[in-house]
Amino acid sequence: MWVWVLVGGGTVLALLGLAVFVERPAEPAVDPQRLAAEAAELAEHATTTQREAQRAAAEAVEAAERRAAAQLARDEAWDAQERAEQAFERAFAVVVEGRRAAPAPVEVGPDPQARREVSRAALSAYRRGDISVRELREVWRLTGDHDPAQEEREWTADRLHRESMAARRDYHRAVAELRRVDRAARIAEVAAEALLAEAAESAVEAQVAQDALAATRSRRRWRGGGRSRPGTGPPC
Numbered sequence: 509m510w511v512w513v514l515v516g517g518g519t520v521l522a523l524l525g526l527a528v529f530v531e532r533p534a535e536p537a538v539d540p541q542r543l544a545a546e547a548a549e550l551a552e553h554a555t556t557t558q559r560e561a562q563r564a565a566a567e568a569v570e571a572a573e574r575r576a577a578a579q580l581a582r583d584e585a586w587d588a589q590e591r592a593e594q595a596f597e598r599a600f601a602v603v604v605e606g607r608r609a610a611p612a613p614v615e616v617g618p619d620p621q622a623r624r625e626v627s628r629a630a631l632s633a634y635r636r637g638d639i640s641v642r643e644l645r646e647v648w649r650l651t652g653d654h655d656p657a658q659e660e661r662e663w664t665a666d667r668l669h670r671e672s673m674a675a676r677r678d679y680h681r682a683v684a685e686l687r688r689v690d691r692a693a694r695i696a697e698v699a700a701e702a703l704l705a706e707a708a709e710s711a712v713e714a715q716v717a718q719d720a721l722a723a724t725r726s727r728r729r730w731r732g733g734g735r736s737r738p739g740t741g742p743p744c
Contacts, residue, residue, distance in 0.1 A: 543720060543724055546717055547714070547717035547720070547721045550710070550713050550714040551714045551717070551718070553714070554710035554711045554714040557703065557706050557707040557710045558707045558710075558711070560703050560707070561700070561703035561706070564696070564699050564700040564703045564704075565700045567696050567700070568693070568696040568697045568699070568700040571689070571692055571693035571696040571697070572693050572697075574689045574693065575686070575689045575690050575693040578682070578685050578690070581682050581685070581686075582679070582682040582686045584682075585675070585678050585681075585682035586679055588675045588678065589672070589676050589678070589679045592668070592671050592674075592676075593675070595671070595672070596665065596672040599661070599664050600635065600665050600669075602661050602664075602665070603631075603658070603661050603662055603665045604631070606657070606658045606661050607631065607658065626647060627647060630643075630644050630647035637673070640666065642666075644662065
């Protein structure tokens with residue numbers, strides 16, 4: 509009795525297994541040619557992206573070098589401006605001291621105090637850069653304050669004042685150039701980082717496609733006779 513039960517149970521299990529096997533959907537067929545074309549396309553894209561990433565990285569390095577050079581130029585321009593302004597300050601102090609040490613001019617006219625105020629106002633205007641040394645000397649000539657030695661000191665101060673103004677303009681140009689190259693360097697760095705990330709991702713995708721193609725070809729060779737059939741193994 510129990511023998512028939514075992515036989516019946518085995519039959520039922522076999523039928524269930526056959527039903528599961530029949531109902532399992534078949535795997536879609538893989539076209540090796542299409543897979544090979546996709547793998548080749550991904551490999552080409554990975555190579556192109558890698559070249560672009562390398563070029564972008566080189567451009568980022570060059571941009572960083574230009575930024576470093578611009579920073580150095582800015583610092584040098586600042587130092588030059590400081591030296592020029594200090595030289596002018598010293599020369600102007602000599603001019604002021606010469607004015608104080610000069611003998612009092614012969615007062616001509618009804619209002620000498622007004623002439624002294626005009627002279628001091630002209631000196632202040634020159635100090636601010638509102639008038640030139642030529643205009644300053646003309647004011648002093650009209651007010652009776654003329655001294656050849658003082659005139660030479662004023663010429664020196666005027667020359668140094670022009671040099672300090674030129675140094676200041678050079679510094680502002682250096683600052684503007686640094687801002688420009690710094691902005692360009694930041695853009696180059698961001699572009700290089702993005703392309704490097706894309707190149708790494710493309711390389712992974714290309715490798716996955718190559719692995720899938722190799723696995724498909726291996727399965728086709730195995731199914732086409734690459735494995736040994738039962739009873740056809742190598743002779744003993």
